[in-house]
Amino acid sequence: MYFGLSEDQIFFQDNIKKFLEENLSVDILRKIAADDRTFANDIHDGIVNLGINGLLVPEEFGGLGLDILFAAAISEALGYGAGASPFIGSYVMAPLAIIGGGSDEQKQNYLTKIASNEVKFGVGFSALTGARDNSEIQIKGNKISGRSLFVLDYEYATHFLISDINGCIGIIDAQANGIDLVELKTIDRTRNVCELILKNVDFKILEQTKNSKNTAEKVIDAGRIMLAADSLGAAQNMINKAVDYAKERKQFGRAIGSFQAVKHMCAEMVAELEPCYALVWHAAHAQKHLPNEARLMACQAKSHLSDVTKEVAKKSTEVHGGMGFTDLLGLHYWFKRIGLNRQLLGTPERVREEAALLQLN
Template sequence: MEFGLSEDQKLLQESIGRTLEKVSPLERVRKAADEHADYAGDVWQALAELGVAGMLIAEEHGGMGMGLLDAALASEMLGRHVAPAPFVATAVMAPIAIGGAGSKAQQAAWLPKLASGKAIAGVAVSERAAGAREGAGIAASGGRLTGTALFVVDAAGADIFVVADKTGGLHLVAGDAKGLTRIALTSIDLTRPLGELRFDNVEAEPLNTGNAGAALKRMVDAGRVMLAADTLGAGWAMIEKAVAYAGERKQFGRVIGSFQAVKHMCAEMAAELEPCRSLIWYAAHAFDTMPDEASLMAAHAKALTSETGRFVARTATEVHGGMGFTDLVGLHYWFKRIGLSRQLLGSPEQVRHEAAVIQGWAAD
């Protein structure tokens, strides 16, 4: 059996890529990073007009009703162009949570807004997905939340938050809820701002119409696949820049790309990264059609791509020599994006342990 992209999927990815080339060149990325903007509104609006915001939202709510593989193709393009726009939480994780565990009223209230790109959703599940941290965690009681959530994805400018409590329950919290304190967190990646949320007896709507535990698991799996796809795109961008530089930079009267050592570095990057593509595609396919394999494959995709992405980021920078560390070249945007994706929703070490637990090789 041949597993590949359909013509529609190829056209979708090409369309997103062309749009990002226009609206999110490196100059636009640099401006958003320098201004510490919540996100680039013009970039997000352009993506929303393509339907990216509503890819996973059912057509009845104004979305496109597509699959996770389609979303992974979009995420790859976002990583390739280091787009300063919300996506993982707003367009993937939050719609999965609301669609899987929200009531009809909750779905009608938020899914159309998310599908149109008019609302931004943050997701606070780090303590459940990446391990507990001292002083962090959310307690739920009587429809109210208390505690602290760290590393909230798409937190900047969010109109609504999907929050996981200590027991795995899911809740919707308005961005302007009384008692909610929002704090911007500084990370290495300025293209995707993170946040900290502090809850002081904050009113919340439970997402419990469906199976909240299953919805939490699925949203984390989907988020991990998206981060892997983002790293894939960022890694390939760095490889292409390294190859282009090696074909222009001269040393000892020859372009450095003619030296065997540099050829090997570029070839090794491509050989290591390309197998991640098929694993990401399979993980996305399993999410949509083989739920029993979804968590395992998402863990594999996240772990392998995170490790490979770090190797590619380092090697591509080395090919550039001293120029690789300058702001002028801009490699650091991809380098840092890969670094943040490596840690969000579980480090490689953690997700490998989860994979071992799923397969019965380790204790939970």
């Protein structure tokens, strides 16, 4: 019996953390936030060079054939380093959708190219996880129309993977006619989302998703676990920064961390976040090994982590006092990353409602 990350998982995770620590300082984060794409491209290339694109692609298609727990470990590392790169959409949700729903030909074609980095997917699932602003998707035959909001990982996308409200998933070519791509600006400048306005665009439906929501649900579950893991890493980084600051910063002639008002905030953050590691790992492990609990655990991991990390983001900023509020320290990049993760792929209330329905039916 062993509950935790394996040596391989920790090794991979450490590589990502190290790469980001060496290449993504707050200065560079600031440049990326100001839309300096050269730095963003470097970070993305560096992470892809570490092998994240082929992580979930089965070995027969040239990937590493690893599992969701492995991906969660990577997502945690990306959150920790505010990794300004596509991941959850392009390299987790997209390959899982094609593995689960694609025909043999579609798998051969797309999975191989994800692994070789020739194809990169943006992913739009908001029709299924909570449509806003009256957006909706209509699929008629081999054509798709409508609007998909908050499409993830669009900036390098050669293709998009879109789901309608019934979990019917298909692929469109980013160069196809009838696509209007509108960039959206969120608080989080380390990852970008867009709106796709589609008018009668060629749509290749993933065969197995025509009449079944199963694949779409699994893809969303995995995406939610990734968001939870990303927030976990980001929150841990914020706590570490707060604890370090509380040890160094002096007021009234002593380190502020010696005041109970401050040290108790640190203790509260740790007490809330520490069990989250186990919940995220357990939920990720369940996706492959505990099918009966997989959906519920994914929902609970997403909503619980959203709540805990929101508090951590607030408190760790407060520990820094006025400096926490400034752009000088750049703490807010993590605050905002946690803020975006919380709303993506279902708000906590919505996800908890799904969790309740899973248990009532």
